[in-house]
Amino acid sequence: xxxxxxxxxxxxxxxxxxxxxxxxxxxxxxxxxxxxxxxxxxxxxxxxxxxxxxxxxxxxxxxxxxxxxxxxxxxxxxxxxxxxxxxxxxxxxxxxxxxxxxxxxxxxxxxxxxxxxxxxxxxxxxxxxxxxxxxxxxxxxxxxxxxxxxxxxxxxxxxxxxxxxxxxxxxxxxxxxxxxxxxxxxxxxxxxxxxxxxxxxxxxxxxxxxxxxxxxxxxxxxxxxxxxxxxxxxxxxxxxxxxxxxxxxxxxxxxxxxxxxxxxxxxxxxxxxxxxxxxxxxxxxxxxxxxxxxxxxxxxxxxxxxxxxxxxxxxxxxxxxxxxxxxxxxxxxxxxxxxxxxxxxxxxxxxxxxxxxxxxxxxxxxxxxxxxxxxxxxxxxxxxxxxxxxxxxxxxxxxxxxxxxxxxxxxxxxxxxxxxxxxxxxxxxxxxxxxxxxxxxxxxxxxxxxxxxxxxxxxxxxxxxxxxxxxxxxxxxxxxxxxxxxxxxxxxxxxxxxxxxxxxxxxxxxxxxxxxxxxxxxxxxxxx
Amino acid sequence: xxxxxxxxxxxxxxxxxxxxxxxxxxxxxxxxxxxxxxxxxxxxxxxxxxxxxxxxxxxxxxxxxxxxxxxxxxxxxxxxxxxxxxxxxxxxxxxxxxxxxxxxxxxxxxxxxxxxxxxxxxxxxxxxxxxxxxxxxxxxxxxxxxxxxxxxxxxxxxxxxxx
Numbered sequence: 001x002x003x004x005x006x007x008x009x010x011x012x013x014x015x016x017x018x019x020x021x022x023x024x025x026x027x028x029x030x031x032x033x034x035x036x037x038x039x040x041x042x043x044x045x046x047x048x049x050x051x052x053x054x055x056x057x058x059x060x061x062x063x064x065x066x067x068x069x070x071x072x073x074x075x076x077x078x079x080x081x082x083x084x085x086x087x088x089x090x091x092x093x094x095x096x097x098x099x100x101x102x103x104x105x106x107x108x109x110x111x112x113x114x115x116x117x118x119x120x121x122x123x124x125x126x127x128x129x130x131x132x133x134x135x136x137x138x139x140x141x142x143x144x145x146x147x148x149x150x151x152x153x154x155x156x157x158x159x160x161x162x163x164x165x166x167x168x169x170x171x172x173x174x175x176x177x178x179x180x181x182x183x184x185x186x187x188x189x190x191x192x193x194x195x196x197x198x199x200x201x202x203x204x205x206x207x208x209x210x211x212x213x214x215x216x217x218x219x220x221x222x223x224x225x226x227x228x229x230x231x232x233x234x235x236x237x238x239x240x241x242x243x244x245x246x247x248x249x250x251x252x253x254x255x256x257x258x259x260x261x262x263x264x265x266x267x268x269x270x271x272x273x274x275x276x277x278x279x280x281x282x283x284x285x286x287x288x289x290x291x292x293x294x295x296x297x298x299x300x301x302x303x304x305x306x307x308x309x310x311x312x313x314x315x316x317x318x319x320x321x322x323x324x325x326x327x328x329x330x331x332x333x334x335x336x337x338x339x340x341x342x343x344x345x346x347x348x349x350x351x352x353x354x355x356x357x358x359x360x361x362x363x364x365x366x367x368x369x370x371x372x373x374x375x376x377x378x379x380x381x382x383x384x385x386x387x388x389x390x391x392x393x394x395x396x397x398x399x400x401x402x403x404x405x406x407x408x409x410x411x412x413x414x415x416x417x418x419x420x421x422x423x424x425x426x427x428x429x430x431x432x433x434x435x436x437x438x439x440x441x442x443x444x445x446x447x448x449x450x451x452x453x454x455x456x457x458x459x460x461x462x463x464x465x466x467x468x469x470x471x472x473x474x475x476x477x478x479x480x481x482x483x484x485x486x487x488x489x490x491x492x493x494x495x496x497x498x499x500x501x502x503x504x505x506x507x508x509x510x511x512x513x514x515x516x517x518x519x520x521x522x523x524x525x526x527x528x
Numbered sequence: 529x530x531x532x533x534x535x536x537x538x539x540x541x542x543x544x545x546x547x548x549x550x551x552x553x554x555x556x557x558x559x560x561x562x563x564x565x566x567x568x569x570x571x572x573x574x575x576x577x578x579x580x581x582x583x584x585x586x587x588x589x590x591x592x593x594x595x596x597x598x599x600x601x602x603x604x605x606x607x608x609x610x611x612x613x614x615x616x617x618x619x620x621x622x623x624x625x626x627x628x629x630x631x632x633x634x635x636x637x638x639x640x641x642x643x644x645x646x647x648x649x650x651x652x653x654x655x656x657x658x659x660x661x662x663x664x665x666x667x668x669x670x671x672x673x674x675x676x677x678x679x680x681x682x683x684x685x686x687x688x689x690x691x
Binding site for chain 1: 531550555558562565566569572573575576597598601604605608611612615616619622623626627632633637638641
């Protein structure tokens, strides 16, 4: 039964192969992708239940013993991450169908999209499940290489430009990771995390601090933590909407997951908590200040993404059970909400052919459904009660106050200021794009090219509007894009409804992380 | 384990040279730098796999055998570096096709905002956020916008019935 731990990695890879075989038929590719991802969602749900009930689910791939071969482990944290990420991936896939039909014609989507997307999903699953550092590296590489393909999809000028920055930064972070693994192996003679957790404790503190710093640097680049976050807002916005959405939801969270895993399992007596707390404060505040300065929805969302990574890091840095639990809850919440918002930004772009706030306007009246779909996750992100964003932030702030150190009070203050500024940034989007009368946007916009949706047939504006015909032709949003977005909005609201049980679950997960024995026993003690 | 000093120095030199190249603007140079760093790291794995000259296979002799794990890892790393490098080269070629050079360019939007800040000019968005708070105080801007606003309403109503 433990063998199902393998499925979230193997199934998408198998699916990617099948998609390449059926590369000529868009229909077959879609059926395969949906079937595979739906199966992975089911498997993840089963894993979550089993991990919660029977403890970590382990499998040693190929029957090699754990310290030589590769082990995959699904404990509560991994299983929860896996479930949330696969649900989100499935919704984004459905959304991309809706968009694909329109963008590329019914039978001609880019044939590399589906296989790459599935490989990305396999990489994410592998990173969440792997119980040794080198396999974690391989998981990272799988998801990164497929993300290179997805972010430069179509090879247009803007995507090549922003993709280059993303790719170079990721390549360098991978090399740093390799150096870190080499040092870990040289110091301890193993890369298995369970074995490492026992051996690192015996190392002199200078060596273990060096290893910790190397690993943290790598994961902080991937997770876009403050001094290492500048690449993210530059590279995400130009990719196609579903791609940006899935990147925003998953890739940075894989980095955060890796930080949680290594911090709790390998370095439980943490000398670097102060450093992490400072990084968390700066990530939150600097990120959100960036968001306030932007005038494009996708860029604002990218900056809020960076900023809210700070919350999760804050929870990890506190290090108490409550802090970790809050951080895990916040990850689950943030994956759903951030992905939803990027999908909605994609809908806005589709409808108005721009996401620039200087050119948008009047959407609340013109597209009430779209407005609701934006409003609910946006308020959720800003942390308005009763949404899960509020509950997650509350859990983190309570954990921070309980810590009784001046620095955590600073961090708590930073968290609250960030929350308010998020509300400000979101309110700005809402006022400009949804409530402002449409012509104001036209007059204020610097150039009329690709302008607002109401600039049709020159009735309401004086400027030449031929370039906006495309926008006005596409007044109706395709159902294939709206339904998955609605589904995700529903998911994010559902997280609020089940917040009580979920928080109880994340607390159990945090206790399991801090206990460490069950994980170590599961990996080293047996497995199938 | 005593590390092999010449190899360690070699790693240092290769990575240092690679970092210097990566700091360049041209993507081709960045890629060459990346290859250098990647090879440097591969040599690092050679260092950690212990002294040279032991038997490679488990259980064939009683002599100390060489550690196979770093070799397995470095093989994986080499393959990944190769794949990523070829992708990067394709990207550099594409950038050259599109723009005639392969320099990594600055963030366009960021530039825009920086230039605004230098001129001490508030962005359109900022102005509007201040000026358009009509509902709270019933102040001027909305009155000013009213006549044209109704046109929009009619238009959007018409669109909705069409749709």
